[in-house]
Amino acid sequence: MAQNKMKYSNHIYYLLFFFLLASCKKSNTFPEGSTSLVIVNAIPGSKPLKADFTDGKNPLFIYSRSISYGDVSTNSNFYLGYKGEQHLKLYQYPDTTVKDQPLFDMRFEIPPGSMQTLFLTGTTAAPESVRLNESFPEIPWKDSAMAVRFIHLSPGSEAVTVNLQGSSEKIVSGLAYRQVTDFRKYVVLATTADYVFEIRDALSGNLITSYTFTKTAGNLRYRRNFYTVVFGGLPGESGQLAHRTFRLSHLTGF
The missing domain is CATH 2.60.40 (Immunoglobulin-like)
Incomplete structure (x- = not known):
């Protein structure tokens, strides 16, 4: 019962x-x-x-x-x-x-x-x-876009940077443990390629891990949604304890 x-x-x-x-x-x-x-x-x-x-x-x-x-x-x-x-x-x-x-x-x-x-x-x-x-930025109905931010939740890890794969531009610089960025908007059109965010050690520039928004092109579930990409895990570990990323969707759960 x-x-x-x-x-x-x-x-x-x-x-x-x-x-x-x-x-x-x-x-x-x-x-x-x-x-x-x-x-x-x-x-x-x-x-x-x-x-x-x-x-x-x-x-x-x-x-x-x-x-x-x-x-x-x-x-x-x-x-x-x-x-x-x-x-x-x-x-x-x-x-x-x-x-x-x-x-x-x-x-x-x-x-x-x-x-x-x-x-x-x-x-x-x-x-x-x-x-x-939480306070989310405005995304007008006419805009086909999503908003993404990053949070550093890897205890013992140094500060990190974030860039899009294939680009040297740093979207995020010097993100330290327990710090979170502001939301940044990204277009979601029928021709939009998958977004691959690379997380690197801020000092050496070495790639630590990445996160991919898959099947981005024309995907309505991304449109006008807000995401936090979590950088977690432990430095020098493997398996379930290794560095990893995952995401939180704030407005749809997807």
Whole structure:
């Protein structure tokens, strides 16, 4: 019975979420009184995280969403309706009993009408976070464009630069750990080639990793959307801990 109730609640949640997104894309602001919190897990080696907003009232984690490392989706990372002072605890699943210590235990304010993004970074031994109150640039309806920004969430890594593949122009210079850039617009036309962003060590110029917006040409899901490309992972590591990139889509979840 509880599981069926949770599934029903999820359907209502998704309908509300996409209604609010449709309103948001018209003005680049959230409807008055509505709120949005996106939680992004960029902690290398972390287990899936479970969010507790109940202020110690023992939530049913078995039915809650998992916030996985390097993965962002509407049904896992986006939280609506939380406003005012919040007491958020984040546990590594399955370590979610009252005897377990949360990886994060924080209090913060979510004002009505605000959109916030909480980036979790650092390591499981020394977790850190970056919380942003979002404000998106205007993209007129007549413009076929998207907006992209970058955030450095690789603990222990030096500052980086960003350039488009095949170009020596630096889109971003000297981006240090826990810093985030402003949004920059990029055209999305029927003839637009894939955007390949290369992330390089700012001192040596050596390529560290890259991120590609695939199938860009004429793709309507990119048009008038806002993306954060996350640079994460750990220097000198391999496998799941290695340097990597992934993206957050702020207005559609794609």
